[in-house]
Amino acid sequence: MMSRLARAVELKADLVHFATSGRFAAELGVVLDRFYSDETPADEAAAFLPVDFFAHQHALPGGDTVVDRFLAETPGLDRADVELVASWKIVVEGVFEVRAVDEAAVLLFNLVDELVYRAFSNLGEGAFAPLEPGMFVVGRLIPLGADWLISAPPAVHTAGARDTLVEVAARLALAHPEWVFRNPVLLAQAREAQRAQRRCFTEYFGADLIVLPGADVAEMVRGYLAHQVARLGGPPPRDIDPPAPLAAARTVGLIFDEVAGLGYYAEFGQLEELFNDPSLVVRAAYRDLLSAYLRGDTVSPVPLQRLAERDPAKASEVFAGLLGRKGFDWERSGELLLRAHKPGHFAGPPLPTVTPVTAAIAEHLGLPMES
Known part of the structure; x- marks a missing residue:
């Protein structure tokens, strides 16, 4: 395992050097400006975050990524190197609770997707010495075979920051449901919830496709959501404020597709x-x-x-x-x-277009969790 880790550490350093060597100066500058548009980074973790994002995930003008260019232009990579670096286009971002620590690895529970990750560091075996179970790490992980490598300097928080970080995790889950769907159990729950909501939609409207005047969308959707809450439970519907193009449209189609979920079409x-x-x-x-x-x-x-x-x-x-x-x-x-x-x-x-209720989301919204 350590030989794989050592090689991953070398390749990670090479990838970052490749991304910041100057050849991508214009593209990297745009990313840095976007991340720092409001303020300067608060710490090392925040400062390196856009660089790490750029190296692994940013789409270059041709549609490829820095990882793709690195693999195409770096000589001497063997098959194992190529497979490892190619897997680094997958990045897991989250709020992680420390569950266990040993000299080389740490077990992290992600409050966003509710999965456990065994992670290693590129800073050596003593890198996790300051961590204790119950502390929190906000950061990014990249694959290391069946395990994971911490991809950028993480932000470390004591257990006392739990309430704040649960809210952060809930907001991330609601803003990026695709992150939640990494968990196959939560993905299955979302698909079932979407099927149940579609049944409510067809019960209420009589079909899975209806056409409404744009001015009526808010009131009609509010009624449907109240029906859904009565049938399925959940918080009462909030005030519906459709985007201006929908409200101004002469007609709006509402289609609750079995696979694609509910969509609104001006x-x-x-x-x-x-x-x-x-x-x-x-x-x-x-x-x-x-x-x-x-x-x-x-x-x-x-x-x-x-x-x-x-x-x-x-x-x-x-x-x-x-x-x-x-x-x-x-x-x-x-x-x-x-x-x-x-x-x-x-x-x-x-x-699914439905986000399952994770423990973090339930706590953030004040919802009861099923036992």
């Missing part, structure tokens, strides 16, 4: 008109709306898929008119078209 009624009458594609307003739905990489493919499923022949006409491709066939080429414009939505299994 001007969905107009999009329906187009798929009902493909001849409308010659009108600029309809073309522009369809183009925005197709080419917006952050827009789910679900609304286009749902409309096309109703009548694939009409969908073929709609996209043939938009693309100027006579003979376009939705059933043959529709998914390829969506994948080309929305690759992120097809990169892996869709994650």
